[in-house]
Amino acid sequence: MSVPDARVTRTFVELADTLVADFDLIEFLHLLTVRCVDLLGVEAAGLLLANTHGVLNVVAASGEQVRLLELLQLQNHEGAAIDCYREGRAVQCPDLTHAPPRWPVFARAARDAGFLAVVAVPMRLRNDIVGAVNLFAASSGELGQDRLSVGQALADIATIGILHERTLRRHEVLVEQLQTALTSRITIEQAKGVLAERLGIGVDEAFVSLRMYARSHRRRLAEVATSVVERLPEGDSVVAAYRGTH
Structure with a gap:
């Protein structure tokens, strides 16, 4: 094919x-x-x-x-x-x-x-x-x-x-970026779990809601995830945005 x-x-x-x-x-x-x-x-x-x-x-x-x-x-x-x-x-x-x-x-x-x-x-x-x-x-x-x-x-x-x-151009910048990516992934996984629990949905759907919020607000995915995990006001906004469309 x-x-x-x-x-x-x-x-x-x-x-x-x-x-x-x-x-x-x-x-x-x-x-x-x-x-x-x-x-x-x-x-x-x-x-x-x-x-x-x-x-x-x-x-x-x-x-x-x-x-x-x-x-x-x-x-x-x-x-x-x-x-x-x-x-x-x-x-x-x-x-x-x-x-x-x-x-x-x-x-x-x-x-x-x-x-x-x-x-x-x-x-x-x-x-x-x-x-x-x-x-x-x-x-x-x-x-x-x-x-x-x-x-x-x-x-x-x-x-x-x-x-x-x-x-x-600089190896140390590459090392830092790779490490940041791995750390960000951990935070995103935690945020998926928090959203899934707060909203009563599956983790895949929680990830979709996280991505949609980040895109619509021109925010980095890891930054939004941090707000969710640390229960910052933006994390509440993610929850509210999901509830407003479901």
Whole structure:
């Protein structure tokens, strides 16, 4: 199955438009996982990023279910994304009922979540691997070279977004930005939980409300999340905005 050129072009233009000064890295990476799902005919996507010590962390996911699967990979040191990061190449398992023996926990959890195939593509900068993008499908079968190429291109765009033109000039700025992204992700996860509890909704819906508020008020996602977690007035505004539309 091929990917329509027009859709690919629109997606790449949309992502490129976000690569401006002071862009929101977490929002950019989340958007990228969503567009992976839209373009590649998969049901879910997640993104793992290595910190300054080479330890992988979950920084973006198209939904809560896949975020938990990514965490499970990290906790058990097994799975497609782990192999992809270690080997620096795409890893594909077209049928998780016959997954590699080295993935016992991951394969079972992925199947239990309704996924039958997985692909991971590396995020590369020259010879360095900085992370991996994981793609999950509900039906078995290979992704196909056309969609695999688009998936790799999206992973490359993610790498560009993370490293950004300005950070390439000074390594310490890059280190700081990566660490900030990982810290922000933790705050956002906490905010999702707080909103879910206050509003009586699921964490995926809580994340949507958080993103919508940040976008409509031209605020960084991490800043709004901090307000929610610390129970600042803006956090109450997020709650009120959701209740006003539901």
